[in-house]
Amino acid sequence: MTWQYNGNFDQLEYMVRLKGGYGGNAQCVKYLLGSHDQCGKRPGHSHDLGHWVGRFGGRMEWRARATARLWWGVMCAGQGLPMMFMGTETHQDGHWHVDEDAKFDWGLLNMIAEKGVDNGALYAKQGMAHVKAANEVRVKHKALTMGDYKRTHRDDNNGILACERYYQNDETGEKERLIVVVNAGDGQWDEQGMYGVAIGGQWENCAGFEEVYNSQSAEFGGWENSGNKQRGVIQQDNDQLMICIPKLSVQIFKMLWGAPPAAVDPDVEHAKLAAAAAQSISALQ
Structure with missing residues (x-):
């Protein structure tokens, strides 16, 4: 069993697509967010990293929580078996130890989570909601657990990587195609100016795409839309x-499998609109 640990964007593709001739996805356990060796407190505090959010400012820092969501999403979307050390799902910071003050913080779950109140409980519940959703997406889509990988887009300047995860069972006819988009940078694109992600050519029998996961959804600590x-x-x-x-x-x-929507002829559409307008005017006379 091989263990992988790296949180650098230069190694992002390596972590999504495992190299080195692994025969199966379960042969590699990934722990980008830290194992017990990284999160645990040792005598003398040698080589300690602590829980993920603690390395980036603590659970009260939005960026630290967003980064933790990002890398758990990367692990769930990539090849290999993702592993999380307890406390990461609740955005617990500091170091873990058997000492009472460093164990898993059950208090974060027992506190009342109030929107707009920075008591840590809301962030814990958002973190758990995100981990649950990411795990469910991974289990639901065989392309993520059993499928292959093909890079379709890489933009080092903006820190964006996209790949296709695909699965096909010739015996059962089952097949699935997904596009995974990772933005490890601070750039943002909305409906006023969207980003074009290369998907490796025109996909056949494609009726379109639907988003099934977004680590920045509001319920996880991101924002609406x-x-x-x-x-x-x-x-x-x-x-x-x-x-x-x-x-x-x-x-x-x-x-989504199926026939693509028919192309719209602008001349035909213009004629339809003109006819509808003329009919409306006639009805008013």
């Missing part, structure tokens, strides 16, 4: 997918 859920089905634009991308995020899009 940060992604593309509100847009419904998104059509491919030649070899690109024009999408909204929030900063420090992971998004997963599922391809």
